[in-house]
Amino acid sequence: MNDPQSILKSTFGYDDFRNGQREIIDRVLSGKRSLGIMPTGGGKSICYQIPAIMFSGLTLVISPLISLMKDQVDSLNELNIPATFINSTLEYHDLEERMRYIESGAVKLLYAAPEKIENPDFYSWLTQLPIDLLAIDEAHVLSSWGHDFRPSYLNIIEPLNQLPSNPAWLALTATATNQVQEDLMSILNVKDENVIKTGFARNNLSLKVERGVDKFSYVLNYVKSHENESGIIYAGRRKDVDKLYDFLKDRGINVGKYHAGLSDEERHDQQEAFLFDKVDVIIATNAFGMGINKTNVRYVLHFTIPGTIENYYQEVGRAGRDGLPAEAVLLYTPADLRLHMFFIEQSEADDSYKQSLNVKLRKMNQYAKTEKCLMQFILNYFGENTTQVCGHCSNCLDNREVTDVTSDAQKILSCVVRMKQNYGKKTISRVLAGKDDVANDWRNFGQLPTFGLLKDWTLKSINEFIDFLVANGFLNMTNGLYPILKLTETGASALRGHTIIGRKNVVIPERRNSIVSDGSFDEGLFEELRKLRLNIAHAQDLPPFVIFSDKSLKDMSQKLPATDNEFLQVNGVGNAKLERYGTRFMDVIKEYQVNKSSTAKS
Known part of the structure; x- marks a missing residue:
């Protein structure tokens, strides 16, 4: 087959390409060096897997995510696409056997893994292979502007450029700001016209921020209300993971945990238990999840705030990879920020890198405090200057009454201007609060008309209000070790009385009991199909999502296929899946309908 559309349907079981996939595939097939920037769950893998099928030679995929390799290889082999991996997990004799198999x-x-490319013997072996396509996954690790920069990976670019087969190149990432994009284009020699950005919006993902809640009670109630749904809970420290794990396990929750304090064997067992649906929810530090291809994660909770928006969006992107509805909830407390600041200061990084981490942390804090659309905030961060709101994040759905706080905001904005926009939040807060230590020093702040205008407020309240004004675009905070507050155009308009500033009170929004259920499919049949999928997965020692995604099972529960042709119309069903599983799944559907009919008659 030499038609990408035919391969998409017959092999992968999809009728249509997702946004950007076909454009990337066409560039790869024409031999152009390309860069694809797509959100997590946006279908990046197909962009090199379809060309790999069409090329006569080998496709080499460079990935820093060892855990992803096995999942990807298992999924490809299930589709009758011959694939394998080589990384540090292989024993010597397994490595030799695979190398001979590849040579055939x-x-x-x-x-x-990138580390293998730096091995002279392995690289020498690679140069003898007919490599037609080189795909670099998680390409953001190459950029010093990225959130997960790994300088050693830059060492592999020149050797890969020297491969004698002169393969096509494709780099892929889900988290690239404009700075990261420009850096990658330079490092990988990709031209502007060969950069495909599909946008970072995830329309099936509902973003939520919960402020001022009792975290343990919230997590317990949330997990109980999403019983039998897979979820990930991220916590900042090992002791937080252990404490929350014990708390939930003692209350009967089927839970696992993952962090660097566990042995390699324990981490592997916990990860496998989650992948194989033996536990419903796993509590982990951010070491977990990189490369986890589990498609049926319905929610991601952040028990503590991540340090960057890049990390946050990558982590929440592990929910809803099958395209069905998913939720991401951030539980916010200011104390979490202090922990991040401590870690930054204690790190051995140079001052400029610490400064960049502090800037990213401030942006993450602004996200947690904004009253704008959460998805819009993230898209703007990644350079998409959209005014469109998502309509389903906690801010968009927030129907609380808005209090007019323009007058108080003007006091703060005026103070920033009268202090010549040359000071940071701490000093401005103390001036507004009328503190003696800033009243009579050499700067004579006590003489300002704005001195003490908020003397009845606590410093904490003033600081939180300033954060609100920054998060919502009325003030801007400069980069640098000592960030300074500046008035924005919107803030200037509000100061002149041309813009009204409204603020909402803190309440706990309502939660839905079921994320996926929408009344469009038979949930009883869906559960029966899940049981069959689980039995097959255990028998074949594969994660259930490799057999079929939740989206495929939902589609079966809607379409009720009874013939091979009808089964091929199910989302995610190609010829290989039909041949392997069609009869068993259609038998369960038929039996369920007969039993349902008999029950209805009686």
Whole structure:
């Protein structure tokens, strides 16, 4: 087959390409160096897997995510696409056997860790292979502006450029700001016209921020109300993971945990239990989840705030990879920020890198405090200057009454201007509060008309109000070790009385009991199909999502296929899946309908 559309349907079981996929595939097939920037769950893998099928030689996929390799290889082999991986988990004899197998030409896709490229013997072996396509996954690790920069990975670019087969190149990432994009274009020699950005919006993902809640009670109630749904809970420290794990386990929750304090074997067992649906929810530090291809994660809770928006969006992107509705909830307390600031100061990084981390942390704090659309805030951060709101985040759905706080805001904005926009939040707060230590020093702040205008407020309240004004675009905070507050155009308009500033009170929004259920499919049949999927997965020692995604099971529960042709119309069902599983799943559907009919008659 030499038609990407035919391969998409017959092999992967999808009728249509997602946004950007076909454009990237066409560039790869024409041999152009390309960069694809797509959100997590946006379908990046197909962009190199379809060309790999079409090329006569080998596709080499460079990925820093060892855990992802096995999932990807298992999924490809289920589709009758020959694939394998080489990384540090292999024993010597397994490595030798795989290398001979690859040399035979029987493999279409080879996944390898970047560290292998730096090995002279392995690289020498690679130069003998007919490599037609080189795909670099998680490409943001190459950029010093990225949130997960790994300088050693830059060492592999020149050797890869020297591969004698002169393969096509494709780099892929889900988290690239404009700075990261420009950096990657330079490092990888990609031209502007070969950069495909599909946008970072995830329309099936509902973003929520909960402020001022009892975290343990919230998590317990949330997990109980989403019983039998897979979820990830991220916590900042190992002791937070252990404490929350014990708390939930003692209350009967089927829970696992993952952090660096566990042994390699324990981490592997916990990860496998989650992948194989043996536990419903896993509590983890951010070491967990990189490369986890589990498609049926319905929610991600952040028990503590991440340090960057890049990390946050990548982590929440692990929910809803099957395209069905998913939720991401951030539980916010200011104390979490102090923990991040401590870690930044204690790190051995140079001052400029610490400064960049502090800037990213402030942006993350603004996200947690904004009253704008949360998805819009993230899109703007990644350079998409959209005014469109998502309509389903906690801010968009927030129907609380708005209090006019223009007068108090003007006091703060005026103070920033009268202090010549040359001071930070701490000093401005103390001037507004009328503190003696700033009244009579050499700067004579006590003489300002704005001195003591908020003397009845606590410093904490003033600081929170300033954060609100920054998060909502009335003030801007400069970068640098000592950030300074500046008035924005919107803030200037409000100061002149041309813009009204409204603020909402803190309440706990309502939660839905079921994320996926929408009344459009038979949930009883869906559960029966899940049981069959689980039995097959255990028998084959594969994660259930490799057999079929939740989206495929939901589609079966709607379409009720009874013939091979009807089964092929199910989302995610190609010829290989039909041949392997069609009869068993259609038998369960038929039996369920007969039993349901008999029950209805009686």
